[in-house]
Amino acid sequence: MLRTSQRTLPQAITLALVMILFATHPAHGSVTLDDTSTTIHITPTQLMNGSPCLITVTLPNRALSVTGNWQAHRFSFFSNSDRRTWFALAGVDVELNPGNYPLTIEVELKDGTHQTLHQQLTIETAPYLQVPLTVPDKFVQPDPKALKQIAADKIVKDKAFASSASRPQWTGNFLPPLRLAPESDSFGNQRLFNGKVASVHRGLDYHAKLHTPVAAINSGRVVLARPLYFEGGCIVIDHGLGLMSVYMHLSKIEVAVGRRVRRGQIIALSGASGRATGPHLHLGVRWQGSYLDPAKLFEIQMPPQK
Numbered sequence: 040m041l042r043t044s045q046r047t048l049p050q051a052i053t054l055a056l057v058m059i060l061f062a063t064h065p066a067h068g069s070v071t072l073d074d075t076s077t078t079i080h081i082t083p084t085q086l087m088n089g090s091p092c093l094i095t096v097t098l099p100n101r102a103l104s105v106t107g108n109w110q111a112h113r114f115s116f117f118s119n120s121d122r123r124t125w126f127a128l129a130g131v132d133v134e135l136n137p138g139n140y141p142l143t144i145e146v147e148l149k150d151g152t153h154q155t156l157h158q159q160l161t162i163e164t165a166p167y168l169q170v171p172l173t174v175p176d177k178f179v180q181p182d183p184k185a186l187k188q189i190a191a192d193k194i195v196k197d198k199a200f201a202s203s204a205s206r207p208q209w210t211g212n213f214l215p216p217l218r219l220a221p222e223s224d225s226f227g228n229q230r231l232f233n234g235k236v237a238s239v240h241r242g243l244d245y246h247a248k249l250h251t252p253v254a255a256i257n258s259g260r261v262v263l264a265r266p267l268y269f270e271g272g273c274i275v276i277d278h279g280l281g282l283m284s285v286y287m288h289l290s291k292i293e294v295a296v297g298r299r300v301r302r303g304q305i306i307a308l309s310g311a312s313g314r315a316t317g318p319h320l321h322l323g324v325r326w327q328g329s330y331l332d333p334a335k336l337f338e339i340q341m342p343p344q345k
């Protein structure tokens with residue numbers, strides 16, 4: 040449900056409004072809801088663990104800023120020129136426990152007043168599979184030298200993930216990194232490596248022959264481009280507002296850290312480096328540390344940006 044409270048309104052009116060909205064909207068609230076002319080719209084309407092989502096807030100008046108709070112994530116919305124329609128790209132980590140997670144949106148209006156919107160969002164259980172996989176033992180029980188490299192890799196990755204541009208760097212819809220290679224249904228699978236180690240697959244694998252050109256899924260800035268122990272040849276692109284894409288097991292990296300890339304630009308050739316069962320491309324989509332299903336991101340119609 041969408042609840043709204045404006046600090047300049049008498050409390051009684053606010054309470055009455057809350058009661059009306061409770062009465063007219065079901066608790067399962069991932070649809071467009073209307074409080075006079077304030078709306079919150081969530082795409083897709085059905086959220087599961089691993090879902091990316093576009094949150095659109097439409098306001099009756101122009102706002103200075105809009106921020107969101109959801110599942111302990113704090114995030115900024117961005118607006119087109121009218122400053123009445125605001126967007127945020129957010130998501131639900133693949134390993135989040137399904138349940139109800141309240142979304143709070145803070146609106147700072149031009150006249151200096153603040154408005155708080157509330158919406159209860161239900162996260163459903165995604166039907167992910169359990170899959171046994173076989174990889175060389177060195178990836179299941181790394182030796183001391185490998186453990187040292189894994190620890191060094193973590194520092195490199197933490198640094199790359201530490202900051203993100205404060206404005207969206209992407210333009211238009213996100214596109215698959217490979218045009219012809221089929222994607223698998225591997226996102227979210229619980230994997231048993233050599234029957235021993237279980238981990239959740241936090242990305243999407245594409246069946247790609249060795250040396251297949253890999254394209255950036257959208258525009259952004261390269262924040263990591265180097266070989267790592269598990270990931271093999273790895274690139275991370277920052278798309279802004281906490282959203283990043285991660286490309287793994289590459290055989291050749293064709294961009295350097297700091298470089299700006301355009302959507303669809305070839306950034307690498309696919310390979311089988313790192314902890315890979317064979318040649319393929321692993322694509323990860325990360326939002327503020329949460330891993331989201333790339334295939335679902337490609338389905339979201341992005342707003343035009345100015």
Ligand SMILES: [Zn+2]
Binds near residue numbers: 240242243320
């Ligand atoms: Zn993978």
